[in-house]
Amino acid sequence: MRLGKGCQALSPGLLCFVGNHASTLASLHTLLTVSWPSKRDFQAGIQLLSVLQWILSFLVMGAVILLLLVYLLFTSFWPIPAFYMAWLIFDWDSPKKGGRSSSWVRNWPVWNHFRDYFPIQLVKTHNLLPGHNYIIGVHPHGILSVGAFCNFVTHSTGFSDMFPGITAFLAILAGNFRLPGLREYLMSGGLCPVTRQAIEHHLSRNGTGNAVAIVVGGAAEALLCKPGVTTLILKKRKGFVRMALQHGAHLVPAFSFGENDLFQQLVFEEGTWMQKLQIKFQKFLGFSPCFFYGRGFTSVHSRGFLPFPRPVTTVVGEPITVPKIEQPTCETVDLYHSLYIQSLCKLFNDHKVKYGLSETDELQIL
Numbered sequence: 001m002r003l004g005k006g007c008q009a010l011s012p013g014l015l016c017f018v019g020n021h022a023s024t025l026a027s028l029h030t031l032l033t034v035s036w037p038s039k040r041d042f043q044a045g046i047q048l049l050s051v052l053q054w055i056l057s058f059l060v061m062g063a064v065i066l067l068l069l070v071y072l073l074f075t076s077f078w079p080i081p082a083f084y085m086a087w088l089i090f091d092w093d094s095p096k097k098g099g100r101s102s103s104w105v106r107n108w109p110v111w112n113h114f115r116d117y118f119p120i121q122l123v124k125t126h127n128l129l130p131g132h133n134y135i136i137g138v139h140p141h142g143i144l145s146v147g148a149f150c151n152f153v154t155h156s157t158g159f160s161d162m163f164p165g166i167t168a169f170l171a172i173l174a175g176n177f178r179l180p181g182l183r184e185y186l187m188s189g190g191l192c193p194v195t196r197q198a199i200e201h202h203l204s205r206n207g208t209g210n211a212v213a214i215v216v217g218g219a220a221e222a223l224l225c226k227p228g229v230t231t232l233i234l235k236k237r238k239g240f241v242r243m244a245l246q247h248g249a250h251l252v253p254a255f256s257f258g259e260n261d262l263f264q265q266l267v268f269e270e271g272t273w274m275q276k277l278q279i280k281f282q283k284f285l286g287f288s289p290c291f292f293y294g295r296g297f298t299s300v301h302s303r304g305f306l307p308f309p310r311p312v313t314t315v316v317g318e319p320i321t322v323p324k325i326e327q328p329t330c331e332t333v334d335l336y337h338s339l340y341i342q343s344l345c346k347l348f349n350d351h352k353v354k355y356g357l358s359e360t361d362e363l364q365i366l
Contacts, residue, residue: 043113043116046113047113047114047116047117048117048297048306049113050110050111050113050114050117051114051117051306051307052297052306053110054114054149055144055305055306057182057185058144058176058182061179061181061182061185062176062179062180062181062182062183063179065179065180065181065182066179066180066181069081069084069085069180084180088180094187095174095177095183095186095187095192095193095198096192096193096195096197096198096201097198097201098192098201098202098205098206099186099187099190099191099192100184100187100188101167101169101187101188101189101190102188102189103155105188105189106153106154106155106188106189106190107154107155108154111150111154111155111156112156114150114154114156115150115154115156115157117309118146118258118262118307118309118310118311118312119311119312120146120147120150120151120156120157120311120312120313120314121157121311121312121313121314122151122157122158122159122162122313122314122316123313123314123315123316123351124162124163124316125315125316125317125318125347126316126317126318126319127163128163128166128211128250128252128316128319129165130164130165130166130208130209131208131209132208132209132248132249132250132319133202133203133208133209133210133211133212133247133248133249133250134166134210134211134212134249134250134251134252134319135199135203135211135212135214135240135243135244135249135250135251135252136152136168136211136212136213136214136252136253136254136316137214137216137240137251137252137253137254137340137344138152138213138214138215138216138254138255138256138314139215139216139217139232139234139253139254139255139256139344140217140221140225140230140231140232140255140256140259140260141215141217141218141219141221141222141225141259142222142225142256142259142260142262142263143222143225143262143263143265143292143307144262144263144307145172145215145259146259146262146307146312147256147258147259147312147313147314148170148213148215148256148314149170150312151168151256151314152168152169152170152190152211152213153168153170153189153190153191154189157314163211165209166209166210166211167190167209167210167211168190168211168212168213169190169191169192169202169210169211169212169213170189170190170191170192170212170213171191171192171193171194171195171198171199171212171213171214171215172186172191172192172193172194172215173193173194173219174193174194174195174198176191176193177193192212194214194218196243199212199214199243200243200247203243203247203249204247211252212249213254214240216232216233216234216237216240217232217233217234217237218233218237220233221233225259225260225263225265225292226260226264226265227260227261227264228260228261229260230260230348230357230361230362230363230364231364231365231366232363232364232365232366233366234341234344234365234366235365235366238333238334238337241333241336241337241340242328242333244322244336245322245323245324245325245328245332245333245336246324246325246326246327246328247324248322248323248324249322250319250320250321250322251319251320251322251336251339251340251343252316252317252318252319252320253317253318253340253343253344253347254314254315254316254317254347255314255315255317255344255347255348255351256312256313256314256315257312257313257314257315257351257352257355257356257357258310258311258312258313258355258356259312261308261310262294262307262308262310262312263292263293263294263307263308264292264293264294265291265292266291266292293305294306294307294308295307295308295309311355311356313355315347315351315355317343317344317346317347318343318347320336320339320340320343322336341365344363345363345365348363349363
């Protein structure tokens, strides 16, 4: 009887133990049956984050740092923005004098994931000799010039291996170098303002073996960016040719196939008030507001501001030998501008079918 009562007394605890044990086994079973992310899914997530950080760096980094510095001025940490502003005044002209390119930044592993997201590749057709300087005209602009950044700023696509002895720089809007924090980040990647003084520094005061990449179409061409469209703004863009002649820098055409396929854009018809507003923005601020969208963060089928994962191939063409003429005539500039367009069209036609276009696609130059 005592034994029976003991068993009865222990039975609630025993039942509790058995119940907890069964619950734990059920939880473990559920955990083991959950579909864990595969290695491929993990890599895709890392690639997505690498593109996200790049987008946010260009769109919000400068504004966020500026607001933070203003806020710190009214706190006990005011010496931080004060010292930075003093440094900024002292260092203001650095972007125009070669900047501070960092091989460490340009070799960050994150750029490999950035490259693989699309993916992006660089194709070499001819050698670039380190005894010369070069101006590489990159086409088309697209929305954010992803191909130009990946190929001529980062080392992820092997530019330095394909063209030994050549250091690439990418010229972008000068306004980006007026934002605190962002300017240091851009200079570390080998970017420079697309101004005469900055480009001339690389072509005349930095020895040889320099290649300055310029997205010639600029903001005006970004307004024409649309999947399947191959329209360039180039007929009246002759400043880069004149600069090449003044410094004897050879001209090199480059075309990024797939650049216009990374975003969808609402293109306004010529003459509409929205199109006129975009042009006014472009004239006064150097850039124009584009109404575009890409994929969302959660799915390629959702809408957001991230580029679609579509391949981009930048083909670097044959260099055009350019003589050094300090005061080139308009006729000479027109001659080499014409030679450049011919070389660019040949490059486009020779590779368009291989990289996703049809034989009937033609390059439209405005």
